[in-house]
Amino acid sequence: MRIVNTDDVTAQLSAFMAEREWEQFHTPHTLAKSIAIEAGELMELFQWSDDAPVAEVTGELADVLTYCLLLAAKLEVDPLQIVLDKLQVTGEKYPVELARGRSVRHDQL
Amino acid sequence: MRIVNTDDVTAQLSAFMAEREWEQFHTPHTLAKSIAIEAGELMELFQWSDDAPVAEVTGELADVLTYCLLLAAKLEVDPLQIVLDKLQVTGEKYPVELARGRSVRHDQL
Amino acid sequence: MRIVNTDDVTAQLSAFMAEREWEQFHTPHTLAKSIAIEAGELMELFQWSDDAPVAEVTGELADVLTYCLLLAAKLEVDPLQIVLDKLQVTGEKYPVELARGRSVRHDQL
């Protein structure tokens, strides 16, 4: 069994882009726009309903994730480490006692 | 050196959410909306300029990624595997010979 | 010459939706999602470039505006009056002397 890790996937994405000479189009700005565009397509699956086919949701999520990994690589940050770093910040803004079972913003806790 | 992998991070996210009893708010629909909302905040950093401070971009990217990992977990798919699966599909739609150096949609190749 | 006003257009949109029995799908929530989805399609025209064909931009802008008018009607607010009301609020947050020639947020003025 091969364990896929983010470095492997980023390397494959990078090779894919290099082959097609697409890196020239990739800047933090164009990648941020691309993430937002793909996020819109993901949300379109839920436009009229709270439910959507898993296969389609998976496909659109993959597109968002792809651009996220490309942006992380461009910024030279580890995509998983920054999630953990942010989780710690969020944990401080939303202490368990105050936040439990509530979906309000931290400034309304 | 500890290698962070997606299962670890997903487990930490899951524990964080369980502690705060926030899983009740997380459905594919609300997570898809959340991804789009955070993607909008990421893009806001580039509203008037092609450039943005790396630390701020990193912070917003982390928010998008967090919801992506939560959605992947909810769908019970591997977030890295679906990126690789999609890459193969994209590779077929954009053959190297036709796509090289061009940023057009596949139906215009 | 016929002057088009927002009431006329809203009435035509309303008749169009009634004919197709589509009002049942329109709530503030689904209309807000629809605005964001169409805004993503508008932005897609600028994904890789600062420029886009006017006709295509116009078409996507029309889609965003259509859902904005439907949402205003659903909320029973005048779409132009709320723009003017907000302009006054914005004017107070961004006084001319401080804001002139600067694209920063009001809390950074």
Add this chain to the structure above:
Amino acid sequence: MRIVNTDDVTAQLSAFMAEREWEQFHTPHTLAKSIAIEAGELMELFQWSDDAPVAEVTGELADVLTYCLLLAAKLEVDPLQIVLDKLQVTGEKYPVELARGRSVRHDQL
């Protein structure tokens, strides 16, 4: 009673921007991004619920509409006329007999 029309509102927006020397920041590209960013803020009100306070929805809708009017002015198109033009196109793609009571895309009718 004064009837507000889009030309009046666009003129007021234009004067507001000129006073602050903000027109320099407004291109179709930055306005399209701004529409998407504000649409994300509108949708944020519905992140965890199908319901949101009318006053807040109205305020965010006003922001989306403001940038839509600015973009229409920049493109030199009438914001209401393009909605009507698009409505005609949509009517042809979704004939009443086929589309009645259905929220599917036209290619699935």
